[in-house]
Amino acid sequence: MAAHYGAMAIYMLGYDCGFGSDGKRHWHGDHPKGLGNAGSIAKWPQQFRLAEAQLRYVGRQVLNASRVTNLDMFPRVSLDSIVNYD
Secondary structure: OOOOOOOOEEEEEOOOOOOOOEEEOOOOOOOOOOOOOOHHHHHHHHHHHHHHHHHHOOOEEEOOOOOOOOOOOOOOOHHOOOOOOO
16 A cells, blocks of 8 residues: 555564464454454465565565564564654
């Protein structure tokens, strides 16, 4: 969506895309029956690889500012390096 609206640089935050050390799929409890609970988590890295290639092709840069992440296809940056605290 960011690329569609013209963003040249896209910063990702909070994209851990993995299970917690305790095996949980969320920082909160599972969703109630009928709602998804990250059942396709194993597919996400490949889907992000495809998105990265498409975005690079159209000249967009994606940077991952997530503190913890399983995504290795985007360059990593620290959140402090992109936030202006002044």
